[in-house]
Amino acid sequence: MEPKEENNIRWDKLEEQLDQPSIDPDQSGLTGEERGVLLFFKRLRARLRPLDPEQSFPVEAGWDHLKQRIGASGDARATTVRFFSRRFAAAAAILLLLAAGAFWWLASERRALPAAGIAGNKDSVQRADLPPSGDVQLVLADGQKLSLGQKQSITEKNGVAIHATEGKLEYAKSDNRSSELLYNTLIVPRGKKTQVVLPDGTKVWVNAASSLRYPVAFTGRSREVTIEGEAYFDVKKDEEKPFIVHSRNADVEVLGTAFNVNAYETETLTTLEKGKVSVKAKAGSLILAPGEQAATEDRSGLLKKTPVYTRLYTGWKDGELYLEDLSLGRIADQLSRSYDYEFEFTDASLKELHFTVDMAAPDNLQAVLDHISNTTEGLKFTVSGRVVQVSK
Numbered sequence: 001m002e003p004k005e006e007n008n009i010r011w012d013k014l015e016e017q018l019d020q021p022s023i024d025p026d027q028s029g030l031t032g033e034e035r036g037v038l039l040f041f042k043r044l045r046a047r048l049r050p051l052d053p054e055q056s057f058p059v060e061a062g063w064d065h066l067k068q069r070i071g072a073s074g075d076a077r078a079t080t081v082r083f084f085s086r087r088f089a090a091a092a093a094i095l096l097l098l099a100a101g102a103f104w105w106l107a108s109e110r111r112a113l114p115a116a117g118i119a120g121n122k123d124s125v126q127r128a129d130l131p132p133s134g135d136v137q138l139v140l141a142d143g144q145k146l147s148l149g150q151k152q153s154i155t156e157k158n159g160v161a162i163h164a165t166e167g168k169l170e171y172a173k174s175d176n177r178s179s180e181l182l183y184n185t186l187i188v189p190r191g192k193k194t195q196v197v198l199p200d201g202t203k204v205w206v207n208a209a210s211s212l213r214y215p216v217a218f219t220g221r222s223r224e225v226t227i228e229g230e231a232y233f234d235v236k237k238d239e240e241k242p243f244i245v246h247s248r249n250a251d252v253e254v255l256g257t258a259f260n261v262n263a264y265e266t267e268t269l270t271t272l273e274k275g276k277v278s279v280k281a282k283a284g285s286l287i288l289a290p291g292e293q294a295a296t297e298d299r300s301g302l303l304k305k306t307p308v309y310t311r312l313y314t315g316w317k318d319g320e321l322y323l324e325d326l327s328l329g330r331i332a333d334q335l336s337r338s339y340d341y342e343f344e345f346t347d348a349s350l351k352e353l354h355f356t357v358d359m360a361a362p363d364n365l366q367a368v369l370d371h372i373s374n375t376t377e378g379l380k381f382t383v384s385g386r387v388v389q390v391s392k
Helices: 011-017 032-051 059-070 089-109 311-318 328-339 348-352 365-373
Strands: 005-009 081-085 137-139 145-147 152-155 161-165 168-171 183-188 194-197 203-206 210-215 223-228 230-234 243-246 251-254 258-262 267-274 277-281 284-288 292-297 303-307 320-327 342-345 354-360 380-384 387-391
Touching: 183 194, 203 210, 210 230, 230 243, 230 311, 251 258, 258 311, 267 277, 267 311, 277 292, 284 292, 284 303, 311 320, 320 328, 328 342, 328 348, 328 354, 328 365, 328 387, 342 348, 354 365, 365 380
Parallel strands: 168 194, 223 243, 342 387
Antiparallel strands: 005 081, 137 145, 137 183, 152 161, 161 168, 183 210, 194 203, 203 230, 210 223, 230 258, 243 251, 251 277, 258 267, 267 292, 277 284, 292 303, 320 354, 380 387
16 A cells, blocks of 8 residues: 655645735745645636626635635644645645635625626726737748748748748758758747747747747757747757757757747746756856746846746746736736737836736737726726726
8 A cells, every 4th residue: 555645734824925926935934735725726816806806706715615625623723734645636635625615605606707708897998999910920041021921831942841821830841951051030020929840840939029030951060049039949859959049148058848938128038847958148057957947137147047837937828828926017018019009007106016817818908908907996998099008
């Protein structure tokens, strides 16, 4: 029989962190299992809170109900709940009970979710049906620019075949051994994102307001590309040809792995999901393990490594909009790129409001604005053309 393992969940510690804007692994004193429980509960509350400001998720009741269901003692604030299970089963059971607690609350109060994931405060946003932004463009080696809004096949001057469909570009594998390197550049405008399969089979998801420059065929001793903006890389393993991603202030070298590079702001963020990468900058280099992120500052070239929840930085690739405890100013910057709108704030202090958003990324901006506005009484978004005015 497999030995049983004892798992301790310190509810008093979790309650202390419940209303904190973020979880600091170094300062919170929580175990990895406890951080997972707390993060799940926060996400659950963030999903339920936008339903109606007057019918927000009852944190105390839900929390106490959860502890009672797990089997806490008669004291609702017992500091430790002990139970036995196979390895990791405890964490899974807790997550299921959290979901059950939410279902219990919804069912007992007879609340209903708005259709299509859009919150119900219809007066907070003035609607506007607007055309999409420009198409994704491919710049060939000779400088010719092609719009990729429809299905087409292209042949580069070295004979490499390129197949384009809406949302995806794929290069045929080539045995071309020409010493001349021909480069293509993929330009993704605001409001769009796309995927490209490179000649070696590496898959790259390119986010809005970004560009990727790469050779049409990898003929040298390395595979090197350059990113401006943001992209997620799932690199085809080739031990004889390392894959190198150049960004504004850092280089990432890998053999085969999956990672995200964000070079929008004044620092470059490299987030590793699987494998191992080396990040190099002016101030030195470091190795990342899965679940770690390297931040490289533009001016100093300094490197800093921290553990992160990778979904925060890679969810966009899978059609998720997941923002944890971000200021409205930074959220506006991200939405500007993703949906091709400009934001104007009537009061600069509104930029400092913090929100958590966890939803499937909708096709239209209004759904996101509704979701945010329903978490803060009086917050108003007014859309005129491609400009969003934020007021209160």
